[in-house]
Amino acid sequence: MPENHVRTSNINSMEEWLRAYDQIEDLYPGKILEGTVMQVTPNEILIDVGAKSEGVVAGKELERLTPEELASLQEGDGVRVYVLKPEDEDGHPQLSIARARMEEDWIKAEQWQKEDAIFEAKVTGYNKGGLIVHVGQVRGFVPTSQVASLRRFSGDSDDEYQRRMSQLVGRTLRFKVLEIDRRRNRLILSERAAEREWRKEQKDKLLTNLEPGNTVRGEVSSLADFGAFVDLGGADGLIHLSELSWGRISHPSEVVQVGSEVEVYVLNVDRERKRIGLSLKRLQPEPWTQVIEKYHVGDEVDAVVTKLTSFGAFAKLVGEDVEGLIHISELSEGHVERPGEVVKEGDQVRAKIIRIEPERKRLGLSLRRAVDEIPPDGDYEWPEEADEG
Numbered sequence: 001m002p003e004n005h006v007r008t009s010n011i012n013s014m015e016e017w018l019r020a021y022d023q024i025e026d027l028y029p030g031k032i033l034e035g036t037v038m039q040v041t042p043n044e045i046l047i048d049v050g051a052k053s054e055g056v057v058a059g060k061e062l063e064r065l066t067p068e069e070l071a072s073l074q075e076g077d078g079v080r081v082y083v084l085k086p087e088d089e090d091g092h093p094q095l096s097i098a099r100a101r102m103e104e105d106w107i108k109a110e111q112w113q114k115e116d117a118i119f120e121a122k123v124t125g126y127n128k129g130g131l132i133v134h135v136g137q138v139r140g141f142v143p144t145s146q147v148a149s150l151r152r153f154s155g156d157s158d159d160e161y162q163r164r165m166s167q168l169v170g171r172t173l174r175f176k177v178l179e180i181d182r183r184r185n186r187l188i189l190s191e192r193a194a195e196r197e198w199r200k201e202q203k204d205k206l207l208t209n210l211e212p213g214n215t216v217r218g219e220v221s222s223l224a225d226f227g228a229f230v231d232l233g234g235a236d237g238l239i240h241l242s243e244l245s246w247g248r249i250s251h252p253s254e255v256v257q258v259g260s261e262v263e264v265y266v267l268n269v270d271r272e273r274k275r276i277g278l279s280l281k282r283l284q285p286e287p288w289t290q291v292i293e294k295y296h297v298g299d300e301v302d303a304v305v306t307k308l309t310s311f312g313a314f315a316k317l318v319g320e321d322v323e324g325l326i327h328i329s330e331l332s333e334g335h336v337e338r339p340g341e342v343v344k345e346g347d348q349v350r351a352k353i354i355r356i357e358p359e360r361k362r363l364g365l366s367l368r369r370a371v372d373e374i375p376p377d378g379d380y381e382w383p384e385e386a387d388e389g
Contacts, residue, residue, distance in 0.1 A: 027051060027086035027093055032100050037077045045073065047081055047095055055081065055093035064098035080104070098137060105136030106182055113177035118194045122172045126165045128158075131191075133175065138187055142175065146190035149173060174198055202234020207271045214266040215283065220256045228252040230264055230278055237276035239264060244280050246287045247321040248306060248314060255280065287321040292358050300370055305347045313339045315349060315365060324363035326351060333368050342367070 027033075027049070035047040035055060044058040057065075061084070073079065082099035112119055121140070125132035131142040144150075149171075150164055174195060179188035210216070210232075218230040218237070227240040244255045256262060267277040295301065303315035303324065312327040326349075331342040343349060355364025 027083050029083055029085065030103075031083040032080055032103055033083070035079055035081050035095070037073055037075055037079055039075060040070070040073050045097070047079065049081065049093060049095070051087075051093055053090075053092045055083075055095040056088075057081070057095050057097055061094075061096040061098060064096070069097075102137035105138040106180075109135055109138060109140075109177055109187055110180055113180055116176065118174050118176055118198055120172050120174055121189075123168045123170065126162075126169060128162070131165070131168060133173075133189055135187065139185075140175075140187040140189045142189045142191055146178070146188075146192045148192040148195040199234045203274065206232055206235045206276070207269060207274060210266055210269050210276065212266055212268055215263060216266060217261065217263050220258050220260045220262060223252045223256070223258060225251065228256050230262060232276070235276065237264070237266070237278040239278045239280050243267065243278065243282070245321065246281050246284065247316060248323050284321075288358050288361055291320070291322050291356070291363065295353055295356065297353055297356055299353045301351055301353060301365075303349055303351050303365060305343045305345050305349060308339045308343070308345060310338075313343050315351065317363075318348070322363060324351070324353070324365040326365045326367055330354070330364075330366035330368055 033049055035049040037045065038048050038054055039046040044056050044062065046054040046056060049055045079097060080100045081095040081097055082103055083093060084096055084099070085094035088094050111117075119135075121133045121135055123131050124134045129141075130144045131147060133140040133142055144165075147165075147168075149168055150161075156164075173191050175189040175191055176194040176197070177187070178190045178193070179186065216232055218232040220228050221231040221236055222229045225241075227238050228244065229236045229238055239252075239256075241249065241252060244252055249255060262280060263283060264278040264280055265282040267279050267282070269276055302318040304318060305313050305315045305326075306323060307314040310328075312325055313331065314323050315326055316323045326339075326343075328336055328339055331339060336342055349367060350370050351365040351367055352370040353363065354366045354369060355362065357363075
């Protein structure tokens with residue numbers, strides 16, 4: 001503790017004495033004011049707050065400062081302090097730097113709640129109930145029901161859920177203040193509310209700025225039988241099943257996975273219905289342009305059977321993203337009741353090209369002509385169902 005002294009060298013009249021003691025009366029527990037660092041030692045920090053003696057930060061209040069915070073304090077620095085006691089038995093104001101910062105953090109949190117504002121903060125820990133987030137010196141809590149970055153799946157064990165929750169520690173997320181109770185030292189936050197509002201704002205921006213023909217990057221957020229949803233940074237766009245690949249696919253998972261980062265082409269933007277149509281295949285070469293240049297009627301090719309129908313079998317050319325139809329009449333010289341009598345899905349076959357219609361994206365294949373060297377006339381009627389995929 002420093003020696004008790006009044007700065008008498010600067011006090012030469014009764015009026016100045018009274019002014020100095022009036023400054024003591026201006027100090028009261030809980031007051032926050034600006035001071036100047038006069039000295040930093042391992043045991044205490046002396047701070048000039050305009051009183052007759054320097055204020056002191058010592059004991060537990062000194063221990064509340066991190067090594068980094070202590071190292072940053074230099075003589076002559078301005079610092080905000082919280083008055084614990086206007087004057088101790090030695091005449092020194094008892095001060096706290098940590099409580100001043102905490103008080104300001106509470107005020108900041110109250111302002112955010114009042115303004116319904118979104119703010120960013122780092123996750124510093126977790127427990128079974130949720131995430132721990134520090135807003136400056138104030139410890140905030142995010143219940144699991146208010147965590148948007150973590151979904152609990154039906155098959156999750158408690159250990160698995162806790163493991164995934166631990167991966168959020170250290171991440172900076174967006175939050176809103178749900179509840180403040182300073183008397184109970186209670187600050188409840190919500191990531192879900194912040195994300196919901198942030199995504200709405202981002203979606204409005206995207207819908208305003210996006211134009212058909214744009215190329216953007218995003219992350220696959222979910223899959224459905226009819227396509228894949230891509231998070232474009234606040235708004236989801238849909239890649240319809242037919243826009244995922246030039247080839248035939250039955251489910252989006254054949255092309256993309258949840259979490260995959262993709263570059264997509266903007267097909268359409270419906271601002272009224274707030275929908276964004278995307279395409280993956282439009283950024284890839286149209287395979288039919290290569291078919292015209294590479295293949296001709298009469299060529300023999302290797303193909304893999306992808307689908308059986310009542311009128312024949314579809315087969316994908318090996319090394320190409322193009323399918324052809326082997327009509328049921330082209331499977332074998334003999335009568336075939338069902339395509340499954342000759343081939344099954346996954347079979348690799350040798351087939352002859354008997355028809356190419358690039359403008360209608362039709363490729364006719366034949367097994368029987370490849371085997372028996374029959375001329376490729378392709379004179380059968382193309383089934384309408386084959387064009388429907």
